[in-house]
Amino acid sequence: MIKxxxxxxxxxxxxxxxxxxxxxxxxxxxxxxxxIGVKIDKKTVIRNEQVVELLLWDLYGEDKFLNVQxxxxxxxxxxxxxIDGTRRETLETARILQNRAEEAIxxxxxxxxxxxxxxxxxxxxxxxxxxxxxxxxxxxxxxxAKTGQCVEEIFTTLTNKMxxx
Amino acid sequence: xxxxxxxxxxxxxxxxCSPAYLFVEKDGCLIKWGGELSGYGIKDLSEGESIVNTxxxxxxxxxxxxKSLFFPRVKVENNRSTDIHIFAADEGYxxxxxxxxxxxxxxxxxQQNMNELSLLRSNLSKKRQLITSMETNEVxxxxxxxxxxxxxxxxxxxxxxxxxxxxxxxxxxxxxxxEQHFSAMARSIIDEGxxxxxIAGDRLIAVFGLEHAIESSSLxxxxxxxxxxxxxxxxxxxNVQHNRPEFNIGIGITSGQVSLGVIRIKKQKIFNAxxxxxxxxxxxxxxxxxxxxxxxxxxxxxxxxxxxxxxASTLRMPSVNETLQVFSCEVG
Numbered sequence: 203m204i205k206x207x208x209x210x211x212x213x214x215x216x217x218x219x220x221x222x223x224x225x226x227x228x229x230x231x232x233x234x235x236x237x238i239g240v241k242i243d244k245k246t247v248i249r250n251e252q253v254v255e256l257l258l259w260d261l262y263g264e265d266k267f268l269n270v271q272x273x274x275x276x277x278x279x280x281x282x283x284x285i286d287g288t289r290r291e292t293l294e295t296a297r298i299l300q301n302r303a304e305e306a307i308x309x310x311x312x313x314x315x316x317x318x319x320x321x322x323x324x325x326x327x328x329x330x331x332x333x334x335x336x337x338x339x340x341x342x343x344x345x346x347a348k349t350g351q352c353v354e355e356i357f358t359t360l361t362n363k364m365x366x367x
Numbered sequence: 368x369x370x371x372x373x374x375x376x377x378x379x380x381x382x383x384c385s386p387a388y389l390f391v392e393k394d395g396c397l398i399k400w401g402g403e404l405s406g407y408g409i410k411d412l413s414e415g416e417s418i419v420n421t422x423x424x425x426x427x428x429x430x431x432x433x434k435s436l437f438f439p440r441v442k443v444e445n446n447r448s449t450d451i452h453i454f455a456a457d458e459g460y461x462x463x464x465x466x467x468x469x470x471x472x473x474x475x476x477x478q479q480n481m482n483e484l485s486l487l488r489s490n491l492s493k494k495r496q497l498i499t500s501m502e503t504n505e506v507x508x509x510x511x512x513x514x515x516x517x518x519x520x521x522x523x524x525x526x527x528x529x530x531x532x533x534x535x536x537x538x539x540x541x542x543x544x545x546e547q548h549f550s551a552m553a554r555s556i557i558d559e560g561x562x563x564x565x566i567a568g569d570r571l572i573a574v575f576g577l578e579h580a581i582e583s584s585s586l587x588x589x590x591x592x593x594x595x596x597x598x599x600x601x602x603x604x605x606n607v608q609h610n611r612p613e614f615n616i617g618i619g620i621t622s623g624q625v626s627l628g629v630i631r632i633k634k635q636k637i638f639n640a641x642x643x644x645x646x647x648x649x650x651x652x653x654x655x656x657x658x659x660x661x662x663x664x665x666x667x668x669x670x671x672x673x674x675x676x677x678x679a680s681t682l683r684m685p686s687v688n689e690t691l692q693v694f695s696c697e698v699g
Contacts, residue, residue: 205426239440277427
């Protein structure tokens with residue numbers, strides 16, 4: 203069986219755990235619980251008649267006092283940069299994490315995920331500000347872990363790209 | 368070391384973390400194992416099988432490029448938080464598993480509170496920024512229709528080096544830099560109950576005392592200034608890491624009576640503050656230069672806990688025909 207390791211990267215409370223839980227269990231919780239360290243889940247999918255096991259590393263959120271440790275990224279085939287659409291500062295965090303990921307594991311496919319599309323009226327992210335990240339990413343996708351919008355799509359997009367490589 | 372001490376240390380550091388180990392060849396094939404593996408949900412092991420089948424999360428790790436790898440607080444299917452150490456030996460790799468549940472519980476309380484506080488602060492600052500940009504300043508500050516005089520503290524801050532940077536940097540980088548710095552500075556102002564009055568070029572003007580008791584406005588302004596320098600250190604550290612330039616700030620602060628009011632230009636209403644305190648704060652900021660805070664006597668009087676950071680001097684002010692006593696603090 204083919205196995206692919208994927209890391210969820212982003213600022214704290216951007217919705218990384220909610221996206222993984224929505225993808226794996228279909229459940230969304232309104233209550234915010236911070237992730238400590240890393241929680242690893244797996245999900246088996248079929249791509250081009252091949253069975254692929256996705257190993258999802260849901261890392262704790264980056265903040266100014268706690269940087270994400272590069273060792274967690276070792277062996278990743280791809281990653282998500284999760285941005286909270288309602289918090290502009292999470293975009294800068296995503297930029298920092300993208301640089302750190304590239305230093306640690308080299309150029310790997312990544313998808314920029316702008317989460318919380320159910321709160322679009324409160325968004326502070328201007329898509330023009332994404333240019334720098336857009337240039338390196340395979341896609342920028344707006345999601346809502348709450349409604350499930352495009353959650354399946356982000357995993358499908360990244361998996362397809364990883365399977366090409 | 369006496370045996371009782373060694374025994375105690377052994378209990379403290381080894382027994383409480385339920386160690387378990389596996390040893391694999393360079394290609395990841397399992398050779399031997401031991402310790403409390405069942406506590407980590409690991410069972411039915413066979414010599415020679417691939418470690419990836421046993422510990423699925425080791426996918427892609429072997430062979431190691433480095434002598435050791437450490438994965439703190441990893442949670443897998445059995446939901447037990449585990450510190451995982453992997454280190455090289457001559458014939459293969461040791462994988463050491465240690466229980467990190469107690470450590471995780473401590474971190475959870477701390478991190479959850481920190482993150483919730485950060486989110487609360489972010490929400491609060493958004494609401495306040497929204498109010499001040501909704502042309503309702505006179506309602507917010509309870510200002511009289513025709514303006515009024517109030518005792519406030521005025522803060523001028525300048526980001527040094529921006530002009531020179533603007534000559535060689537792409538406008539996108541320039542404005543990203545300004546946004547990065549002014550956002551952090553505005554956060555310090557809002558946290559201390561101040562109001563961001565204006566941003567012009569590389570300068571920022573804030574007023575304290577519009578909403579809270581006048582006697583504490585000096586203290587809040589100085590605390591905001593010191594917080595700006597703390598944030599600047601972090602910003603510069605990150606920028607150096609990413610080969611971006613470092614900048615310094617200089618700050619001038621005064622307290623006194625000023626005229627406050629709202630100027631109406633067509634449908635727009637713009638908050639304005641006028642008076643010697645404003646004028647002198649601007650002058651002190653110019654005098655301060657990079658990495659310094661200059662404050663006037665009125666401000667100094669109300670910051671007892673910070674007075675030891677400042678040293679006194681005088682400053683000639685031709686525009687008001689006075690020599691002022693000022694206090695400076697080197698922060699860099």
